Amino acid sequence: MQFTKMHGLGNNYIFFNLLEMPMEDQDFEQLARTVSNVNTGIGSDGMILMCPSEIADFKMRIFNEDGSEGKNCGNGLRCVAKYLFDHMYATSTDFSIETLGGIVHVKVEPDKKRIVRSVTIDMGKPKLTKGMIPMKGDPEAKTINELLTIGGQSFSMTCVSMGNPHAILFVDNVATFPLEEIGPVIEYSDLFPERVNLGIVHVKSRQEIYYRVWERGSGLTMACGTGACAAVVAATLNHLVDQYIPITVHLPGGQLTISWNENDHVWKRGKAAYICHGELVFEG
Secondary structure: OEEEEEEEOOEEEEEEEOOOOOOOOOOHHHHHHHHHOOOOOOOOOEEEEEEOOOOOOEEEEEEEOOOOEEOOOHHHHHHHHHHHHHOOOOOOOEEEEEEOOEEEEEEEEEOOOOOEEEEEEEOOOOEOEOOOOOOOOOOOOEOOOEEEEEOOEEEEEEEEEOOOEEEEEEOOOOOOOOHHHHHHHHHOOOOOOOOOEEEEEEEEEOOEEEEEEEEOOOEEEOOOHHHHHHHHHHHHHOOOOOOOOOEEEEEOOEEEEEEEOOOOOEEEEEOOEEEEEEEOOOOO
């Protein structure tokens, strides 16, 4: 089984090209757990499949480190877009990718050698109501700076879905906040029937924020594209950053530029890179 390992700002995945290599009757959940294991597999934050699509140019499926299937992944999308264009599956610099969270449109920026150096992705409209996140409570209500008690602790929380559900907390220091302790408590709270990603944000200025994330199914990761988008939306809703201008988001793995535009779509620009290519061999 040929694989490629790529990362977007340190958020790394094992990629399988199902455009060339159909994998019928494969237990993808178990395969994701196997390849993600750093001791007995390859080691990653999860697994991504690049597949044919009947409703878009291509299709992406993402599986977390624990085998659960995710709806979307902003960093993974940038990697997929780079791979598809670099390997000449995509012939235009603009194309579409189907995800469980919906169809997304991407624009790649290649250099003179036709190698993609940066990718901009239309992440679509943020979903703000509890019914769309999903979250328990009035399905038409929004959670914006709402005081919630989880695990005996109270948090002022803003919740956003960018294809994946995100709970955002604003903190004084993202480095010292006990994310590894609080992350799983909120992830598995019964308020979120499909679990949730926890993002913590420190606002440096009206155009710049710092962000860390605890991802459902994967734990601490270096970056999260949908989470960075959710963080900017949450900061905008709380009047902490300026609307309709690019916001620089600093993550442990690097930085992204996020814009929540007048058409209500969120755009994300950043880089993606190869780590290695190889062959996965199973020994009995």
